[in-house]
Amino acid sequence: xxxxxxxxxxxxxxxxxxxxxxxxxxxxxxxxxxxxxxxxxxxxxxxxxxxxxxxxxxxxxxxxxxxxxxxxxxxxxxxxxxxxxxxxxxxxxxxxxxxxxxxxxxxxxxxxxxxxxxxxxxxxxxxxxxxxxxxxxxxxxxxxxxxxxxxxxxxxxxxxxxxxxxxxxxxxxxxxxxxxxxxxxxxxxxxxxxxxxxxxxxxxxxxxxxxxxxxxxxxxxxxxxxxxxxxxxxxxxxxxxxxxxxxxxxxxxxxxxxxxxxxxxxxxxxxxxxxxxxxxxxxxxxxxxxxxxxxxxxxxxxxxxxxxxxxxxxxxxxxxxxxxxxxxxxxxxxxxxxxxxxxxxxxxxxxxxxxxxxxxxxxxxxxxxxxxxxxxxxxxxxxxxx
Numbered sequence: 297x298x299x300x301x302x303x304x305x306x307x308x309x310x311x312x313x314x315x316x317x318x319x320x321x322x323x324x325x326x327x328x329x330x331x332x333x334x335x336x337x338x339x340x341x342x343x344x345x346x347x348x349x350x351x352x353x354x355x356x357x358x359x360x361x362x363x364x365x366x367x368x369x370x371x372x373x374x375x376x377x378x379x380x381x382x383x384x385x386x387x388x389x390x391x392x393x394x395x396x397x398x399x400x401x402x403x404x405x406x407x408x409x410x411x412x413x414x415x416x417x418x419x420x421x422x423x424x425x426x427x428x429x430x431x432x433x434x435x436x437x438x439x440x441x442x443x444x445x446x447x448x449x450x451x452x453x454x455x456x457x458x459x460x461x462x463x464x465x466x467x468x469x470x471x472x473x474x475x476x477x478x479x480x481x482x483x484x485x486x487x488x489x490x491x492x493x494x495x496x497x498x499x500x501x502x503x504x505x506x507x508x509x510x511x512x513x514x515x516x517x518x519x520x521x522x523x524x525x526x527x528x529x530x531x532x533x534x535x536x537x538x539x540x541x542x543x544x545x546x547x548x549x550x551x552x553x554x555x556x557x558x559x560x561x562x563x564x565x566x567x568x569x570x571x572x573x574x575x576x577x578x579x580x581x582x583x584x585x586x587x588x589x590x591x592x593x594x595x596x597x598x599x600x601x602x603x604x605x606x607x608x609x610x611x612x613x614x615x616x617x618x619x620x621x622x623x624x625x626x627x628x629x630x631x632x633x634x635x636x637x638x639x640x641x642x643x644x645x646x647x648x649x650x651x652x653x654x655x656x657x658x659x660x661x662x663x664x665x666x667x668x669x670x671x672x673x674x675x676x677x678x679x680x681x682x
Contacts, residue, residue: 303508313472330433333359336383337352338392339394340367343394370569423465429467439542440492441550452570457570474543477536491546495549497546497558499588499602510555512552521544559661559665560677564678571655578635585627586677590676649679
């Protein structure tokens with residue numbers, strides 16, 4: 297694969313990763329390793345009801361000083377501020393998040409508020425923090441967001457129906473504990489859509505205009521693992537090997553996009569989540585083929601890389617038609633797993649597409665898309681996906 301002759305890049309991955317069945321039992325040791333002693337657990341009701349939070353509570357033992365379990369999908373700024381205040385009252389010196397992307401992003405926001413004071417909405421933006429934030433250990437229960445290794449968080453402002461973006465090297469979690477037993481109970485549809493979120497992270501890191509060889513290596517392997525193991529996870533959620541490989545793929549994809557960036561798919565998906573509450577993985581899954589076709593004429597060589605990673609028969613596939621081949625393969629994969637194919641099936645009204653296109657133009661991911669686009673271009677993609 298080719299890169300620009302003036303290629304330069306920075307690669308960073310500071311998170312310590314602990315992988316293995318029942319590796320959550322090591323969470324207390326990781327708290328000690330961070331020279332902390334007062335852990336505050338952040339999760340949601342579903343995780344509590346599934347008994348997963350209790351496993352972590354037992355592993356933390358006397359180091360646990362409190363728990364917050366009110367996180368919701370597309371967690372809100374008010375939740376972040378409330379949870380941070382409770383954690384502060386407990387004397388917390390380390391946060392432990394147990395859940396999916398919303399729980400982890402909530403905890404990243406809490407880490408900022410605990411250290412800096414104020415409210416989370418005061419810190420919207422990129423690279424505005426000058427020091428490390430509250431230590432954070434992540435135990436993901438989905439294989440999709442890769443948030444355990446990223447500098448990025450998205451937190452919704454429910455009052456204004458917008459998602460706020462936070463991009464800070466200083467909120468990259470200190471430790472990610474990747475325990476496949478924590479993902480065994482994930483329902484098939486959520487397994488599929490969170491897995492496609494990870495696929496999208498990998499794909500976008502390959503086609504983003506900050507693509508780089510180290511991130512490419514991570515992304516290529518992530519795609520290979522997802523194509524091979526995600527359908528198995530959907531068909532048989534108790535397959536511990538497949539669950540483990542999907543979890544590794546999610547982390548690899550997270551490392552990839554954290555270094556190479558995301559682009560138009562995520563920009564559009566974040567808009568749909570903010571405006572219409574479309575689950576993030578589902579939005580990415582639906583939008584991907586259409587965004588790939590949109591970009592295909594400027595980065596066919598990049599999509600040839602994706603095609604090979606997906607294991608497509610490359611006979612007859614060249615830079616000119618690689619985008620179409622990849623788009624078709626993504627559609628086939630998601631159809632196989634029973635994922636909805638159209639935005640209308642995800643509750644997006646046709647009347648809202650024009651405003652969605654306008655909002656998308658202000659999303660950070662648009663900066664890194666390989667093809668320059670305007671509002672009408674984005675609206676066209678939305679219409680194709682609708």
